[in-house]
Amino acid sequence: MALVAARSRGAPCWLSLMARDLEAAEAFYGAVLGWTFRPGGLRDGSSVAELGGVPVAGLGAIAGELAVPVAWTAYFSVEDADDAVARLRERGGTVGVGPVSYGSGRAALVADRDGAGFGLWEGPVLSGWSVGGGRAPAWLELLTRDAFDAALFYGPVLEWGEDVPGYCAASYEDDVVVLRNAGEAVARLNSGPVEAAAEQSHDRPRWLVHFKVPDLDAARERAVAQGATQVPGPADAGRRSQVALRDPQGALFTLDRATE
Template sequence: MNHDTTSPAGATDRLTTRSVFGAPCWVSLTSRDLKATEEFYSAVLGWQWRPARLGDSFRIALADGAPVAGIAAVATMWQMAVAWTPYFAVTSADQAAGRVQERGGTSAVGPISLPPGRAALLADRDGATFGVWEGELFTDWETWRRAQPAFIKLHTRDAFDAAIFYGEVLDWASGRPGACEVGYEGGEVVLRSNGDVVARIESGALEAAPDPTIRPHWQVHFFAADVAACARAAELHGGSVLSEAAGEAVLRDPDGAPFTVTARRGR
């Protein structure tokens, strides 16, 4: 988990998790080889890089100069899985972690203080990993949303059960000013923040029983102008293509972390 990614120097009070609480506000990748990770995502998504304050194992990914993701080459050192993890904005990381545990989920890391905020790495009751962040945002939320991440999607066994879990933890559909809205569209539970689709939860047909074969996980979708070119670049730089269709491809980086590139913004 890249703890440095959401602790910007010089952030203003308005750029806090209180303004977009419940919505995804950052994504972070754990990897084994920082140089190989940088080269791969530069080739596939055109990212540039800058150092992070936590040291040589951490980097901030930039798309057209805007911060879009954190990379932490700590998978081996911290014995963590290689994976992309979404972070949700909360008004209290401690409260969110407590709610997760009360509802059968688990806390893997934290909550811990990372001035100017607090973070925790959690898992829902089906084992899908996610993070929460309380405090100042790394960059303006709208800028981050438009720069690269299209949306995130939870693949799980029971979408409605998952929506209830996350809704109770993250105050979705609470009616509070700025709270995310939850709906059902195209066979998926859809999360909207400020009118934009920022997350989806899917588990198959509405009438179908929960699928016990699904390994619940959050999948990060990145916007790409040319999905086919991203897929070819992934293969050329040590990754692989897990699936490819018109306007969307599921790729795997050289470390094994899956992610999706999409030509759609997820609205």
């Protein structure tokens, strides 16, 4: 799969899972979501998950000595990682790692001022990758205390614009902030009750990764059979089209019933 320039500034550009056991993670997501895997190409101990030949996410192995949680991370495209980190710090965000050189680009792991973690990526992205509506295999949701306030943070950091070619646009729609890339919804920022609690709480501020499946009940049953744990939380609060799970290594993700 070829590398291409990022489609829009501030757009989600990749999903990444750092796992303790890469082979076990591949076996789990392959069984639950039907993904196949190929070598990542950037370094040993990484792979790219594909669905029907289309890239979905990157998987990597955490070094054994690092005491960091297994987690899914959403990355957003920026023109200059150093500048984006500076803007983030000015607005109360924190930096965990980077920016550091990685393959053909530079990356940083950061958090917003409420503690929701995400990644910044400066460089080319994989052709054919997408999140959001239509046939995209995944979409993103920020669970936060105040979506409008969060948009005021993310907008300047990621350079979201309104009706500006080459930039993502965020708009307030029915108490939800919707992020659009070239008019297509790619993420939602949702207000709600959140806790500044331990990592294991589903209800803490965070970026949730949603994977679409044609048969939600069957996918949930496969996940549980493969060692996942269902997690009570916002996805279960009257939304029967979603279920939140932790994989056997502890990474939180959400399954959504595909509408198309």
